[in-house]
Amino acid sequence: MTDADLSNLRQAGVRWIRLLYCDCAGLRKCRVVSIDSWPATLEHGISVCEGNSAATAFVDAIAPESGMSVSREARLMPVSTPVQLAWHKTHAMVCTELHTTPGAPDDVCHRSRLRQLVDTLAESNIDVLLGFETEFYLLSNQQHAQSAPELTAVDQSLYCQTYALNNVAQALDDMGSALQQCGIKVEQMHAESGHGQFEIATGPADPVAAADRLVMTREIIAGVAASHGMTACFLPKPFAGQSGSACHVHISLWRDGRNLFQDMRLPVGPGAPREAAAGTGASGELGESGLCEAFMAGLLKHLPALALWTLPSPLSGARVRPSTWSGAFRAWGVCNREAVLRVCLNPQATSALNVEYKAIDNCANPYLALAAILCAGKLGMRQRQLLPAPCEGDPAELGDEERARRGIHPLDASLASSLAAWDEDTELQEEMDSRLSSALLRCFVAVRRHENKLWTEQFDSLGKTWELHGYPTWLLKRY
Numbered sequence: 001m002t003d004a005d006l007s008n009l010r011q012a013g014v015r016w017i018r019l020l021y022c023d024c025a026g027l028r029k030c031r032v033v034s035i036d037s038w039p040a041t042l043e044h045g046i047s048v049c050e051g052n053s054a055a056t057a058f059v060d061a062i063a064p065e066s067g068m069s070v071s072r073e074a075r076l077m078p079v080s081t082p083v084q085l086a087w088h089k090t091h092a093m094v095c096t097e098l099h100t101t102p103g104a105p106d107d108v109c110h111r112s113r114l115r116q117l118v119d120t121l122a123e124s125n126i127d128v129l130l131g132f133e134t135e136f137y138l139l140s141n142q143q144h145a146q147s148a149p150e151l152t153a154v155d156q157s158l159y160c161q162t163y164a165l166n167n168v169a170q171a172l173d174d175m176g177s178a179l180q181q182c183g184i185k186v187e188q189m190h191a192e193s194g195h196g197q198f199e200i201a202t203g204p205a206d207p208v209a210a211a212d213r214l215v216m217t218r219e220i221i222a223g224v225a226a227s228h229g230m231t232a233c234f235l236p237k238p239f240a241g242q243s244g245s246a247c248h249v250h251i252s253l254w255r256d257g258r259n260l261f262q263d264m265r266l267p268v269g270p271g272a273p274r275e276a277a278a279g280t281g282a283s284g285e286l287g288e289s290g291l292c293e294a295f296m297a298g299l300l301k302h303l304p305a306l307a308l309w310t311l312p313s314p315l316s317g318a319r320v321r322p323s324t325w326s327g328a329f330r331a332w333g334v335c336n337r338e339a340v341l342r343v344c345l346n347p348q349a350t351s352a353l354n355v356e357y358k359a360i361d362n363c364a365n366p367y368l369a370l371a372a373i374l375c376a377g378k379l380g381m382r383q384r385q386l387l388p389a390p391c392e393g394d395p396a397e398l399g400d401e402e403r404a405r406r407g408i409h410p411l412d413a414s415l416a417s418s419l420a421a422w423d424e425d426t427e428l429q430e431e432m433d434s435r436l437s438s439a440l441l442r443c444f445v446a447v448r449r450h451e452n453k454l455w456t457e458q459f460d461s462l463g464k465t466w467e468l469h470g471y472p473t474w475l476l477k478r479y
Contacts, residue, residue, distance in 0.1 A: 001042060001081050007081060009092055010035060010038050017082050018093040019046065022110070022215050024447040025057040026363045026479070027314065028222075030242070031076060038082075043077035043104055053108045054197070055477055056441050057313065057363070058454045066446035067439055074106050075099045075242045080212065086178035086220075087227040093219065095212045107439035110367035117371055117435045121378070126291070127254040129204040129354075131187070132214050132368065135245035136221055137233040138168055138196050139476065151231055151476050153196030153239075164191035164198070171228040175200065177218045180391070184213045193243035204252065207374065211366035217361065234362035234479040236311075237318035239470060244319030244326060247362045250344065251352040251373070253292055261352040263291045264343070266334060267390045271375045290384070296332055296341055296355055297387045298380020299373065302428045303330050303340065303359065303411060304421030309372035311413045312448055313363035314455035318466075320359070320413035322396035327358030331391040338394045340411060359405070359411065362479055368444060415452045419445075 017038055018030040031048065033041045050073065051245065054066035062068050078097045081090035098109040105112035121128060134188030139151040154278045157164035162194045178185045192199050202217055204210070219232060225232035237244040253260045299306065311320065319447050327340030332355075342356040360369055379385075395408050403409070412418075422429070422445065433441055462471060470476075 001174055003204070006035070006082060012084055013089050014082070014084055014092045015090045016092070017041070017078075018085075018091055019076050019078060019096045020093045020215060021032055021076065021096045021098070022367065024110075024368070024444045025055060025451065026364060026365045027055075027057055028215060028219055028257050029396065032091075035092075042078055045077035045096075045099060047073050048383055049077045050074045050098075050106065050108070050407060054447055056447055056451045056454060058451060058459060063443075063446045063450035065097055065442045065449070068108070068443055075102055076119060077102060079111070083432065084192045085223060086174065086181055087223045093216070095185060095215065098315065106435040108443050109210070110365060110371075110440070111208065113436040113440060114211060114371045115369045117374055118207050120257070120435065121374065125255055127205055127341075128374065129248045129252045129254060130207055130210040131204040131354075132210065132217070133199055133200060133201045133246070133248040133250075134214070134221065134234075135192055135197065135199045135219055135247065136240055137194060137226055137235075137245065138171070138198060139231040139233055140203060140229070141231070149344065151233075151473055153194070153242075156195045159189055159193045160190050164196075166295055168198075168228070168230075171224060171230065174227070175221055175224045179217060182213075182216055184217060184220075192245075194239065194245075195242060197243060197245065204250070207370045208367075210249075211370055214366040217272055222310075233476050235311065235471070235476065236316045236361040236363060243324070244360060246319065246326065246358060246362065247360050249357050249360055249370075249373070250354045251295075251357060251377075254293060255288065257342075258262070260288050261292050261343075261354055261387060263288050264352040266343075266352060281297060291381055292352070292355070293387045294380045294383075294385050295377035297385035298376045298378070298383070299341060300330055300332065300387070301380065301385060302376040302425055303479065304418065304429050305425035305446070306372055306376050307411065307413055308363050308415075308418040308422045309358055309444070310357075310360040310369045311418065312365075312369075312415070314459075315416045316449055317412075317414040317417075318362055319361060322410075323394055327411065328413075329391075329395040329403070329408050329410055331395050332387060332404075333391040336391060336393070338396070339391050343390075359413070364440070365444075368440075371436060372428075372432060375435055376428060378435075379427065379431050415448065419452060 018032045051062045051068040054062045054068040078094045080095045082094040085091045097111045098106045138154045187201040189200045222232045320326045325337045331339045331340035333339040346353045
């Protein structure tokens with residue numbers, strides 16, 4: 001950041017800079033420094049307790065067995081140029097990394113570990129681009145006589161109804177403008193299926209930039225909503241009987257500026273087989289047409305354990321249900337919105353464009369979720385794994401016997417099941433351990449184990465009464 005950049009922020013009225021980060025529980029957090037302290041902060045960062053990395057979403061304490069300590073310090077280091085907040089112009093925000101000392105990333109730094117993983121892909125001459133669809137509810141405060149305020153949806157509209165957009169048009173316009181001001185391209189926005197639910201789709205970027213932008217996107221949506229007197233709720237399933245909110249990610253693989261998905265072999269008919277030879281060169285190495293299929297096959301193979309990183313909360317499982325476009329089955333298909341992996345086509349419908357991974361929600365830490373996805377995909381490519389036959393239509397309508405015959409299995413997205421699957425998937429454990437760090441894996445898994453324990457022992461009543469009474473206000477505002 002140049003002196004001119006700092007001067008421009010001062011002239012724009014910025015007095016405070018938020019050092020933004022995301023913890024293992026997927027919560028957005030920040031520390032704030034004055035703009036006068038910025039030059040020193042840029043050089044040295046600020047001191048934080050390393051144990052902050054191991055806090056849960058339900059109790060503000062370090063998770064047991066996380067390996068984190070209250071007596072170890074780390075440095076929160078800014079890694080991007082501060083951008084002024086459109087909804088609070090005396091503040092700016094900047095993305096950060098966690099370093100042991102300035103310039104030396106900590107073992108539990110999510111962002112730097114993802115960055116190093118991306119470098120290993122680049123060594124194989126493969127670039128990855130990712131774009132997100134962020135879904136959320138807009139809630140308003142309803143004050144009732146002699147009772148606490150209640151959060152309710154801002155409308156009762158249906159999917160893509162113009163009424164929903166008109167109702168909150170200024171807020172959505174401000175969100176879009178704030179995103180663009182931060183260099184985040186807005187591809188689309190629309191009303192989703194739930195009452196008061198919306199989606200904003202943002203453009204593709206490399207994995208680290210995509211994760212940075214997703215954290216900022218959530219922060220911008222929440223901040224702008226608050227400035228309009230609303231609460232943006234990112235919970236996976238805030239209301240029974242209404243659609244869940246996900247954070248689907250679109251993935252494409254590139255080599256030398258060419259999208260490899262355009263070479264993917266598309267099925268020629270129902271149940272078309274995937275032949276091993278088609279994507280393999282004479283040397284036995286995967287040809288470019290087979291890389292994308294192998295990457296997808298790795299995601300399908302490791303999906304139960306992968307869900308720990310992408311559907312990581314006790315709240316995540318309620319969203320993933322059959323016939324709700326949530327990817328409730330381990331299957332892939334072309335343009336099939338019920339499959340957990342949906343191959344999207346180019347505008348001419350002549351070739352593949354990217355694959356949409358549906359088993360991810362806004363409780364996921366973006367850096368760790370993308371790292372897990374890339375590790376599972378790398379395993380698939382390295383092992384030259386093959387995709388099963390694609391699924392056409394809703395797997396829920398096939399019946400148990402037919403699904404079993406096709407090798408299509410339901411995804412149990414409960415946190416307890418994801419933890420058990422992770423314990424069994426030593427292959428994915430070893431890959432992530434080698435690409436990230438043992439300390440980071442230990443910390444993240446400990447947080448999720450403790451959250452599962454807390455939810456079962458202390459908050460189980462919330463889950464049992466949710467369908468009748470909904471979640472309490474504090475939980476609706478947690479994500």
